[in-house]
Amino acid sequence: MDTSTYLNKISVWDADAARHILSRSLFGFTKSDVTFALTKTLDDFVDNFLLKDLAEPSAPKYSGADWVNLPNNTANQTNYTNWFRSMVYWWFDLMLNQGYSLREKMVLFLHNHFVSEYGAFQIPQFMYIQNKLFRQYAFGNLIDLTKKVTIDPAMLIYLNGNVSTKTAPNENYARELQELFTIGIGNYTEEDIKQMAKALTGWTVDGTNLISVFNTSRADTGLKTIYGKTANYNYDTAVSLIFSEKPIAASEFLCKKLYKEFAYYEPNAAYVTQLAAVMRSNNFNLKPVLSTMLKSEYFHSADIRGARIKPPVEFLLAALKQLNISFSTANQDLQNYVRTTADSLQQTLFNPPDVRGWEGQRKWISTNTYPARNSYTDSLVAGKKINNITYKLDALTYARSYSSSEQAVQFIEDVTKQLIQFPLSQARKDSLLSIMLDGSAVYDWSTYSVGASTRLEKLFKALMRLPEFQLS
């Protein structure tokens, strides 16, 4: 493809394009979601649905009671494990029931960009404050968000900003701010880190009320020289300086991350350069950048469609949504199953492995996690029994939701298109067909024949075990 047309808007808005956008924007989608998207124009669907500003959701509760504003004290600490889990379930719920909004994908992206680990302090209120911040800025301004993150209580603790003082600045946050959050390695010196660390001093965290506090006596109010500019920088002006002095580095670094998250894990330099120009001309506001990307020709090319390995939480939730297995916050057994499975697939929400976050893509797949993905999808087909309730695909009802359910060949065509983004080879479709037919003749196929349900279950197990099903 000619690189100059990378960002051109796609000319064809059809079911393939809709499935691609839905698969990258949501945590799973159904047939009717595709139908709905196609009732809108591309512009309308992207700008007025996926990127629409939404009201803030109500905060998580545990056993019906509020906890996010409660102070940190010994009495409350006995509840933290439960509170933390209620927040994980609450987020699962938002991911699955967000309508057509891209917001939760962006919240997860920001969580994995401005990383803090719950394990570093184990106070759930802190992670809620940060998660709420990411949601507020999901489509917002990156410079403002970077400033807020810099004095976010969880971040101050996680990267030691709270113990960094003018007499002994701690370099941890100053380094990661530049290396991982804004401009990337090669765009600053070790001296810039030391000077930046001085500019960020003075902030501590009130460990009871869980708020950030500025303490003048701890702040370095002298001159700092960063990127060759000298002034009495503080956290606000120092963060502004990063974006004003290094706009190209910052925009390209951040667009690379967006590209890795939404398109493909190995950034395409020409594409990133062009998208970064869009980011700069929009003063680091995310919404126009996302809009351009989702509609762009290269984002919809055969290279990119089906090239993304589903991250664990998306994989687990999407499977439930795709198979119409109901997932309600009222009953937490299934949420708990998803949470523990996500742990073993190496994605524990609020607890990325280190400050770089989850690396994603191929790092999700090992000889250990690949089979574990298979046993999860198997369990949804065979039925997962927890506390005497079985969570299970209703294979017959699901199959009959397709108009082609009684025509074996067309049904395989339709069902694989809906459930698998990767273009399936004819050989694959043929073998799936023979699994479903299980030795019977194709003209004898009917969902009303004896054993149809069992044969459909074999089909769905085999389909979801495919390497292609891991891709989106």
Add this chain to the structure above:
Amino acid sequence: MKRREFIKNLGMVTGAGAVTFSIAGIPIKAFAKPFMNIQSTNGKILVLIQLKGGNDGLNTIIPLDQYSSYISKRPVIGVAETAAVKLTNQTGMHPSLLPLKQLYDEGKFTVIQNVGYSNPNRSHFRSTDIWLSASDYNQFLYDGWVGRYLLKAFPNYPNTPPPHPMAIQIGSVQSGVFDSTQGGLAVSFNNPDEFYTLVSGISADTDPPPATLAGVELKFLKEVASLSVQYASVIKEKADIGNPVANYTAGGTFGSQLKIIVDLILGGLTTPVYLATMDGFDTHSNQTVANSHPLLLTRLAESIKAFQSDLEKYGLADKVVILTFSEFGRRVNENASGGTDHGTAAPMLLVGKNVQGGIFGSNASLTDLDNNGDIKFKVDFRQIYASILKDHFGMTTNEVDNILIKHFDTIPIIKAATGVENDYELPNEFALKQNYPNPFNPATKIEYSLREPGDVKLFVYDLLGKKIATLVDSFQSAGSYSVNFNGSSLSSGTYFYSIETGGQKISKKMILMK
């Protein structure tokens, strides 16, 4: 899953009958393709231990010879002089490493001082990539040094996969150290039984994927599926045979990792490289509290001690060496949070029956620092890799240069490599090894190898060039030799020993210390 369904799924994901499976727990045949029953390695095993986050070298190995300088730079976190476990008068260890003292005394534990690389990078991630890929500071490689080694050792992979995994990693996210042009080469899992249960039912296939980026990712997924299927049975089988008896509980979850590895080695798995990982070394604050750095070192030492004792009990200790590494050491000066920020060079620890033992190199200098106030490296980390590849795995100098992209001199940290008998080869170079032990008192051993037969002279000289002793003066055939030298009648000091044959001459220095 019912048997019929199982076989059917298999056929579809694998293409016709390429893989058979264990049904009802009975391993039938575990390999996608027939393999030639040859050992592609010399039977030696390397266990890599990654200390993630940047281990604080100065609180691991303590420079007692510069103690006042040390404690003035680390008044809060410095290890008390009296608490340090003394290895020599100059050098101590963190008290948590006490379980390794006996191994040190037995010559089975080597400290390699000041390991790093030029223009050190203080980013966790970039520096980790440098260590895993064995690159220069400004070079970007997309495969790992072990990945490159394994493709040399198993040149027929993936067409003819070896009977046992080429590498095993305990964990679920594969390390870049095993990346290669043929994909990731390690099998990773947390536990052999669980792995076996998980794997029954999946498989690989041979359909060529389309020529798109998406197709490249599909190919990757198929390779991983294929690796799990090929090896799950043999891993379980060997784990069932192995029977470690040492106590790993003091090692915590890290101890369980080493226990799994020793279990597989004792069971007879011939996998040459293992990787275990320990997290938590990024100690920016309060690093001296009991559950921080001290606990990490305790777990490390207790696990290694247990591991080594199992190997010795079962007579397998001469096969295995353990090597620790970390992306960097930490700053010389502590920070105000009772911790240390990202630094540079640090010691590496090497354990095994065949290591040279002792301390290689002198303590980190706390006065001769780089312009950032950090420790200067004295040994390039790739010299350690080169020494392991050559002296442990028996690769040739050419092969080692190839694996490490350029030449690095080895250092004497491993005793002479001895290949397995059926894999014996004549030496492919004329070489004189560093004597062992060195410094010595009064006896030491000198090893050399001859590529061609000829007249051989091996003499010892003093500093002034006066001949002190004749160790060899005769015609010898090609092969590896070893002679002993006793300096009991000589005074302390530096001596040279020199070998000459076929017009070539090599000299080395040795130190007699009485």
